[in-house]
Amino acid sequence: MKFLVCITQVPDTTTKITFTPDKKAFNAAGVQFIINPYDEIALTRALELKEALGGTVTVINVGSASTEANIRKALAIGADDAIRINAEANDAYYVAFQISEVAKKNGYDVIMTGKESIDFNGGQVPTMLGELMGLPSVSVATKLDINGTTATLEREIDGGKEVVESKLPFVAGAQKGMAEPRIPNMRGIMTARTKPLTVVEPVACDMLSGSAIFDLPAAKGDCKMINPNNVAELVNLLHTEAKAI
Amino acid sequence: MSVLIFAENWDGKFKKSTYEAISYATELARQTKESVTAVVIGNVSDEDMKSLGKYGAQKVLSVKNDKLNTLSPSAYASAITQAVQKENAKIVVISYTYSGKSVAGRVAVKLKAGLIAGATALPSSTSPFTIRKKCFSGKGLTDVVVSSDVKIVGLTPNSYKVNTEDGSAAVESFSPTFNDTDFASTSKETKKTSGKIALTEAEIVVSAGRGLKGPENWGMVEQLAELLGAATACSKPVADVGWRPHHEHVGQTGITIGPNLYFAIGISGAIQHLAGVSSSKVIVAINNDKEAPFFKAATYGICGDAFEVVPKLIEEVKKFKSAH
Numbered sequence: 001m002k003f004l005v006c007i008t009q010v011p012d013t014t015t016k017i018t019f020t021p022d023k024k025a026f027n028a029a030g031v032q033f034i035i036n037p038y039d040e041i042a043l044t045r046a047l048e049l050k051e052a053l054g055g056t057v058t059v060i061n062v063g064s065a066s067t068e069a070n071i072r073k074a075l076a077i078g079a080d081d082a083i084r085i086n087a088e089a090n091d092a093y094y095v096a097f098q099i100s101e102v103a104k105k106n107g108y109d110v111i112m113t114g115k116e117s118i119d120f121n122g123g124q125v126p127t128m129l130g131e132l133m134g135l136p137s138v139s140v141a142t143k144l145d146i147n148g149t150t151a152t153l154e155r156e157i158d159g160g161k162e163v164v165e166s167k168l169p170f171v172a173g174a175q176k177g178m179a180e181p182r183i184p185n186m187r188g189i190m191t192a193r194t195k196p197l198t199v200v201e202p203v204a205c206d207m208l209s210g211s212a213i214f215d216l217p218a219a220k221g222d223c224k225m226i227n228p229n230n231v232a233e234l235v236n237l238l239h240t241e242a243k244a245i
Numbered sequence: 246m247s248v249l250i251f252a253e254n255w256d257g258k259f260k261k262s263t264y265e266a267i268s269y270a271t272e273l274a275r276q277t278k279e280s281v282t283a284v285v286i287g288n289v290s291d292e293d294m295k296s297l298g299k300y301g302a303q304k305v306l307s308v309k310n311d312k313l314n315t316l317s318p319s320a321y322a323s324a325i326t327q328a329v330q331k332e333n334a335k336i337v338v339i340s341y342t343y344s345g346k347s348v349a350g351r352v353a354v355k356l357k358a359g360l361i362a363g364a365t366a367l368p369s370s371t372s373p374f375t376i377r378k379k380c381f382s383g384k385g386l387t388d389v390v391v392s393s394d395v396k397i398v399g400l401t402p403n404s405y406k407v408n409t410e411d412g413s414a415a416v417e418s419f420s421p422t423f424n425d426t427d428f429a430s431t432s433k434e435t436k437k438t439s440g441k442i443a444l445t446e447a448e449i450v451v452s453a454g455r456g457l458k459g460p461e462n463w464g465m466v467e468q469l470a471e472l473l474g475a476a477t478a479c480s481k482p483v484a485d486v487g488w489r490p491h492h493e494h495v496g497q498t499g500i501t502i503g504p505n506l507y508f509a510i511g512i513s514g515a516i517q518h519l520a521g522v523s524s525s526k527v528i529v530a531i532n533n534d535k536e537a538p539f540f541k542a543a544t545y546g547i548c549g550d551a552f553e554v555v556p557k558l559i560e561e562v563k564k565f566k567s568a569h
């Protein structure tokens with residue numbers, strides 16, 4: 001069984017987010033980049049399924065050469081090989097289109113992504129990939145099992161869960177719960193260095209959207225402290241001042 | 246021309262997020278001098294469909310088909326796309342719920358339309374079409390510019406107020422065509438978290454963290470939530486150790502929410518937690534450590550023992566409720 005896992009790199013979760021003075025870009029100076037946490041979950045589940053069913057796990061990334069350290073980390077965690085599409089990832093459609101072009105050529109049984117990247121939080125790559133490839137897609141999946149040519153997934157819905165059955169091949173966006181991310185061990189790190197990492201150039205594709213300006217959310221005013229012996233005051237303020245109850 | 250809205254329903258009933266999306270579409274249509282058409286997929290009563298007029302929809306396209314009573318992302322996207330073409334709509338509004346997320350990207354690809362994945366406001370400009378959304382899990386904001394002919398707005402639930410007016414929508418039945426691949430995935434079963442308010446839709450959320458010491462102490466959290474008509478949530482470690490179910494975990498690696506009012510009880514306020522809740526309009530932090538970072542992000546704070554403060558709060562809310 002051939003697994004393809006789409007990964008992207010994002011600022012470490014503890015990063016204090018700032019933008020360049022002209023507000024046109026994220027200020028990456030001094031920022032440590034990690035594999036998007038949801039992509040790590042997808043990767044781990046793919047590895048578990050490969051161990052159970054046999055096959056290969058390929059990771060794919062749309063990004064500049066600066067992402068290679070994180071691609072190597074994915075190889076250290078256990079992926080067999082990697083593909084980097086040499087382009088900046090600025091628009092979900094662009095990313096999905098580039099990946100679909102490669103995926104169509106190579107033919108995969110299972111394509112996985114994270115449910116969203118924690119930088120742009122769009123969550124569109126899994127669904128767009130599904131549509132571009134003419135495959136079913138399950139976004140925000142908390143469980144994935146494969147039995148023959150059928151997969152059973154659980155996806156989040158508002159106020160519950162839904163069990164979905166899908167034919168292979170399909171695309172799934174991983175949410176927490178699907179697997180516990182693995183940490184690379186020494187052997188993994190050693191072998192990762194020699195695993196194949198192929199770089200391919202992007203194909204022509206329109207950008208349908210882009211980010212023009214970035215901003216920080218307005219700073220909250222000072223917190224109003226209320227005496228713990230006067231909780232009635234809180235209820236009063238929530239009603240009269242905040243108009244929240 | 247019209248602004249098209251996908252009016253999502255669940256088990257035949259519309260949700261608040263659907264009314265928000267119609268209200269949003271109505272305001273957009275007013276600005277561009279167009280009308281609002283809603284697409285309803287599945288088994289909804291005529292009466293409920295007509296009532297969408299109260300939120301501003303003039304017309305409803307009703308798609309009924311036995312295979313469409315549960316979500317099939319590909320088939321839903323086909324139906325919505327054909328409705329967009331039929332109405333010659335240039336703007337499509339889809340509430341960015343879990344289901345909305347599953348179809349919006351597919352519609353975008355079919356129409357080669359730019360998508361604002363998680364809009365939180367009306368466009369700041371319609372030419373170029375520019376809408377603000379959150380990024381970096383709420384730690385930043387960005388203006389997304391869409392350059393395509395058709396534009397899709399994925400509207401974040403709880404970010405636009407429901408408006409009502411007088412009106413009734415004209416219901417028209419609509420039969421889009423489907424192909425086999427539209428049904429390659431099927432819903433087998435749904436498991437509802439019964440009787441509870443969906444976290445992503447709740448206007449008030451009562452959340453608690455490790456400060457509560459153990460799952461047996463959640464009774465007061467649930468009681469406060471019930472009194473306020475609120476949903477319950479928790480911090481990550483609380484879900485990780487199994488004190489609370491995973492679907493209650495909010496934050497950078499959990500659910501992102503933006504209710505009107507968020508109570509953080511015994512939660513320290515780590516940056517990853519704040520990322521998921523910082524867009525709450527009003528935040529109340531209850532913590533016994535006056536240095537807890539949550540006090541920097543909160544609107545109101547009480548520095549005290551949760552086991553004393555929360556029961557008092559419950560009593561005060563009861564008094565308030567009986568007086569109002």
Ligand SMILES: Cc1cc2nc3c(=O)[nH]c(=O)nc-3n(C[C@H](O)[C@H](O)[C@H](O)COP(=O)(O)OP(=O)(O)OC[C@H]3O[C@@H](n4cnc5c(N)ncnc54)[C@H](O)[C@@H]3O)c2cc1C
Binds near residue numbers: 457514
């Ligand atoms: C990659 C990554 C992703 C993460 N994602 C998330 C996420 O999505 N969501 C999330 O929540 N966390 C996330 N975290 C974890 C986060 O860093 C914190 O560890 C976590 O939020 C702390 O949870 P807590 O506030 O419940 O517990 P603690 O940090 O242990 O805080 C407990 C608080 O309760 C207070 N307290 C104790 N007793 C009482 C009492 N009797 N009365 C009142 N207050 C009391 C304490 O003063 C303290 O402030 C993530 C971490 C990493 C590394």
